[in-house]
Amino acid sequence: MNLNQLPEDVKQLIDQRRNAFSHDAEHLIGGQEFLAEDENIVLDAVIALSLGKNILLKGPTGSGKTKLAESLSRIFHQPMHSVNCSIDTDTEAFLGFKTINQREGISKIEFIPGPVIQAMEKGHLLYIDEINMAKPETLPILNSILDYRRRLTNPLTAEVVQAKKTFGVIAAINEGYIGSVPLNEALKNRFIVIDIPYVQGDILKKVILQESQLKNEQLIHQFVSLSADLLVQVKNGIIPEEAASVRALIDTCDLAVFMDPLRAVKRGISDKLEEERERAAVQNIASTLFK
Structure with missing residues (x-):
């Protein structure tokens, strides 16, 4: 500041x-x-x-x-x-x-x-x-x-x-x-x-670079897109707010340094959710980004 x-x-x-x-x-x-x-x-x-x-x-x-x-x-x-x-x-x-x-x-x-x-x-x-x-x-x-x-x-x-x-x-x-x-x-x-709203776009990229171990620019771009898509689903009432948590996203980015991004999303975000439909919604979004 x-x-x-x-x-x-x-x-x-x-x-x-x-x-x-x-x-x-x-x-x-x-x-x-x-x-x-x-x-x-x-x-x-x-x-x-x-x-x-x-x-x-x-x-x-x-x-x-x-x-x-x-x-x-x-x-x-x-x-x-x-x-x-x-x-x-x-x-x-x-x-x-x-x-x-x-x-x-x-x-x-x-x-x-x-x-x-x-x-x-x-x-x-x-x-x-x-x-x-x-x-x-x-x-x-x-x-x-x-x-x-x-x-x-x-x-x-x-x-x-x-x-x-x-x-x-x-x-x-x-x-x-x-x-x-x-x-x-x-x-x-x-x-x-x-x-305090969720951060998105270029600011979220800076947050990921600052707070996670992930440095791969393509993956960071994909995770920023994942965050934006998750927020849309939160606003539509499909998944709960914690699925779009920046804290969870940082954890997931750290995992993605050492494992497949889809598996990282599963461990860091979707498996924390209570309902199967919520977990499936997150994994479906992630699968379109991390092919």
């Missing part, structure tokens, strides 16, 4: 954060740049975070939401703590837990801070993946850290935690998936929403 496209005051805010976390550079995760046809996706996310806004990344599985979060972490030189939500995610997964430790022969109850508390106290970024998979009754604990207060009364210790100024929150959702629930409006209103 070209930071020169940002307003000067935003660039100053980025520099301030970079200077604050220069000593934590070795703890940054992710080494690959997030790529998108619409460069405003990254620019808008950077501006929102610079202004202290919470960001909600909305898009299908494998569209690069986590990759964007990692890119933002590297842009700001700011470490990131993560929560991967599921139907079992509870308060402890966010805030931490109590445990008994032995010190000098004496048993003592200690609190082990979770990702939310750590990010707040250190002024780091917090990434909440698939936030709409968490139990609705668990999420209200986040309300006070997502508004102007940036404060939390820890129900496990009764301590008040005030976030440092550089603390920021990025969340991601896959709408319409089994196990997910619509976000409460009060919670959603605390976020700036950024849509």
